[in-house]
Amino acid sequence: MLTVQEITRALHAIGLAEGMSVVVHSSLSSLGLVEGGADAVIDALLDAIGEAGTLVLPTFTFPPDPVFDPRTTRSSTGLIPETFRKRAGVRRSLHPTHSVAACGLLAEHFISGHPGATALGMDSPLHRLALAEGCVLLLGVQHTSNAMVHVGEAIARVPYLDLPYSDAFSVSIPVRLPAGGEVIVPPKENPGCSVNFNVVEEPLKRRGAITYGKVGDADSQLMRATDIIDVVGELVSINPAALLCDIEWCPFCPRARKLVEL
Numbered sequence: 105m106l107t108v109q110e111i112t113r114a115l116h117a118i119g120l121a122e123g124m125s126v127v128v129h130s131s132l133s134s135l136g137l138v139e140g141g142a143d144a145v146i147d148a149l150l151d152a153i154g155e156a157g158t159l160v161l162p163t164f165t166f167p168p169d170p171v172f173d174p175r176t177t178r179s180s181t182g183l184i185p186e187t188f189r190k191r192a193g194v195r196r197s198l199h200p201t202h203s204v205a206a207c208g209l210l211a212e213h214f215i216s217g218h219p220g221a222t223a224l225g226m227d228s229p230l231h232r233l234a235l236a237e238g239c240v241l242l243l244g245v246q247h248t249s250n251a252m253v254h255v256g257e258a259i260a261r262v263p264y265l266d267l268p269y270s271d272a273f274s275v276s277i278p279v280r281l282p283a284g285g286e287v288i289v290p291p292k293e294n295p296g297c298s299v300n301f302n303v304v305e306e307p308l309k310r311r312g313a314i315t316y317g318k319v320g321d322a323d324s325q326l327m328r329a330t331d332i333i334d335v336v337g338e339l340v341s342i343n344p345a346a347l348l349c350d351i352e353w354c355p356f357c358p359r360a361r362k363l364v365e366l
């Protein structure tokens with residue numbers, strides 16, 4: 105059984121350090137058996153970055169709820185974010201489909217203003233984390249879970265930025281405010297398909313931007329968010345369809361390709 109201390113040591117070995125801002129995409133089961141489960145992984149992440157660090161976990165909601173309530177709407181991104189968002193002192197951004205949960209020094213700065221901003225684009229929490237020289241940790245998952253690639257698509261202004269992934273993402277969704285009342289959040293640059301996102305790994309590797317390591321049994325990668333955004337910009341400047349998948353029945357990519365070819 106993995107302990108909190110063993111996980112913290114492994115996180116340090118991969119390069120996670122005091123004072124870092126980090127967004128973590130994770131699969132709890134990929135680590136193997138963890139004493140204390142999701143809470144132990146969260147404790148280890150917080151230990152590794154210390155009091156001056158900021159931990160951000162995606163608490164996205166697919167498909168969206170008819171009304172988003174940051175206190176009760178479940179996240180669809182796994183047990184670690186779902187456990188984290190319920191902890192005392194953790195704040196959740198007020199976005200109906202792409203909320204994040206955060207705690208630490210820059211948490212408030214990252215999550216504030218999300219209802220008026222884009223899901224994962226300009227001025228979203230993940231974009232703010234990138235601007236603050238934050239990192240992305242893939243804990244037992246691949247770049248197909250790396251939402252910073254979507255931030256890169258938005259910064260690069262790919263032609264399919266305003267195309268909704270599906271009908272469920274094309275409507276305005278009310279968000280319940282913690283202080284009472286609601287705000288309606290219209291969809292703005294909601295991200296598309298991420299099936300082909302592993303194409304960013306080779307160019308990132310070539311720049312020496314990725315540190316690889318194991319956390320328990322989980323193959324993991326740490327990199328700077330701005331390196332991902334730069335690589336996405338380079339890929340789509342050569343081929344604007346570089347990040348789209350080839351799956352015929354994908355609800356998004358065949359429609360997005362048509363916009364690219366215009």
Ligand SMILES: [Zn+2]
Binds near residue numbers: 349350351354
């Ligand atoms: Zn696709």
